[in-house]
Amino acid sequence: MNAISVKNLHRNFAALKAVDGISFDVPAGSVCGFVGANGAGKTTTMRILATLDYPDEGEVRICDIDIMDRPDEVRKKLGWMPDDIGNYSNMTVWEYLDFYARALGYKGEERQERLNEVMDFTDLHTLVDRDSDKLSKGMTQRLCLARALLQDPEVLIMDEPAAGLDPKARVELKHLIRLLADEGKTILISSHILSELGEMCDHLLFINSGKIVHHGDSDSLKNHNNKDAGLLYDVQILGDPQSLCDWAATSPYVELIESRKHGGRIKVEGDDKALAARVLANMLRDGLEVTEFHREQRNLEDAFIDMLGSLEEANANPIPPALPNS
Numbered sequence: 001m002n003a004i005s006v007k008n009l010h011r012n013f014a015a016l017k018a019v020d021g022i023s024f025d026v027p028a029g030s031v032c033g034f035v036g037a038n039g040a041g042k043t044t045t046m047r048i049l050a051t052l053d054y055p056d057e058g059e060v061r062i063c064d065i066d067i068m069d070r071p072d073e074v075r076k077k078l079g080w081m082p083d084d085i086g087n088y089s090n091m092t093v094w095e096y097l098d099f100y101a102r103a104l105g106y107k108g109e110e111r112q113e114r115l116n117e118v119m120d121f122t123d124l125h126t127l128v129d130r131d132s133d134k135l136s137k138g139m140t141q142r143l144c145l146a147r148a149l150l151q152d153p154e155v156l157i158m159d160e161p162a163a164g165l166d167p168k169a170r171v172e173l174k175h176l177i178r179l180l181a182d183e184g185k186t187i188l189i190s191s192h193i194l195s196e197l198g199e200m201c202d203h204l205l206f207i208n209s210g211k212i213v214h215h216g217d218s219d220s221l222k223n224h225n226n227k228d229a230g231l232l233y234d235v236q237i238l239g240d241p242q243s244l245c246d247w248a249a250t251s252p253y254v255e256l257i258e259s260r261k262h263g264g265r266i267k268v269e270g271d272d273k274a275l276a277a278r279v280l281a282n283m284l285r286d287g288l289e290v291t292e293f294h295r296e297q298r299n300l301e302d303a304f305i306d307m308l309g310s311l312e313e314a315n316a317n318p319i320p321p322a323l324p325n326s
């Protein structure tokens with residue numbers, strides 16, 4: 001069964017098509033990463049799914065309930081973690097969560113139990129008396145997650161939960177997300193940190209200019225257009241790394257992807273290892289003192305950037321419409 005089902009969703013802001021006819025399903029119990037550049041349409045989509053905005057067209061079902069027909073029922077199934085918590089001043093962590101628990105209808109002992117459960121899970125007990133609007137980013141995200149979990153939702157929608165977190169807090173968040181997935185919750189999570197999403201998610205949904213451009217597991221993205229993507233090599237040289245940049249700029253079949261302290265990362269066109277061998281020979285011939293030259297795997301960032309590049313190219317050179325039969 002699909003916990004989230006989206007069909008032909010549109011959302012326009014005046015002439016801007018922020019969400020342009022997207023369709024996708026997220027199976028119950030899976031973790032789906034939602035990826036796209038700034039302004040691609042992630043937050044707009046997630047806000048509609050969370051019943052905070054209306055689509056112009058299309059259908060969304062959460063746990064098989066239509067969000068337009070029965071939004072109140074959908075809200076009982078959903079936990080929403082926005083990218084900005086919208087905190088209140090003069091409220092401790094305890095008061096903040098207690099306020100939301102009361103709003104959700106928890107009473108008496110049941111409310112205390114539920115508050116303790118979510119605070120155990122998010123490790124907030126030591127912060128109960130702290131002002132909720134004066135927490136660090138990592139603590140704030142834990143509070144936001146605790147709030148989203150209060151009603152034990154089946155579906156969790158998280159907009160950029162890892163943004164601004166230090167590496168330790170990101171690892172902790174990743175661990176909590178995996179625990180929630182193991183409990184059988186369905187999670188849709190947006191992030192710019194692709195390497196982390198790849199590890200955490202069962203599948204990834206890529207959106208660009210309001211359209212879904214890829215949906216699959218992280219390997220399917222890495223292999224997408226792989227043949228045309230070229231082979232990547234980490235090159236280390238003695239001396240100034242700029243000499244590798246200058247060499248790459250004048251060499252056919254070679255593109256410098258990233259300059260590094262002792263050299264850089266280059267892409268050699270196609271998937272012909274013999275060509276890569278010639279490239280290495282040319283480097284030595286041209287006087288570069290190469291100390292390392294080894295093949296690197298494409299990561300999700302490379303795959304995503306390649307995909308965006310090929311989309312831009314396709315938009316710049318659209319296939320002309322077929323001529324009518326004479």
Ligand SMILES: Nc1ncnc2c1ncn2[C@@H]1O[C@H](COP(=O)(O)OP(=O)(O)OP(=O)(O)O)[C@@H](O)[C@H]1O
Nearest residue numbers: 013016017018036037038039040041042043044045
């Ligand atoms: N309320 C609004 N009024 C007008 N335009 C909007 C509104 N909300 C979003 N947009 C526009 O819609 C487009 C999609 O925005 P959205 O916030 O969904 O992108 P995003 O993928 O979440 O980006 P980011 O990663 O930067 O958060 C952007 O061009 C944005 O400026």
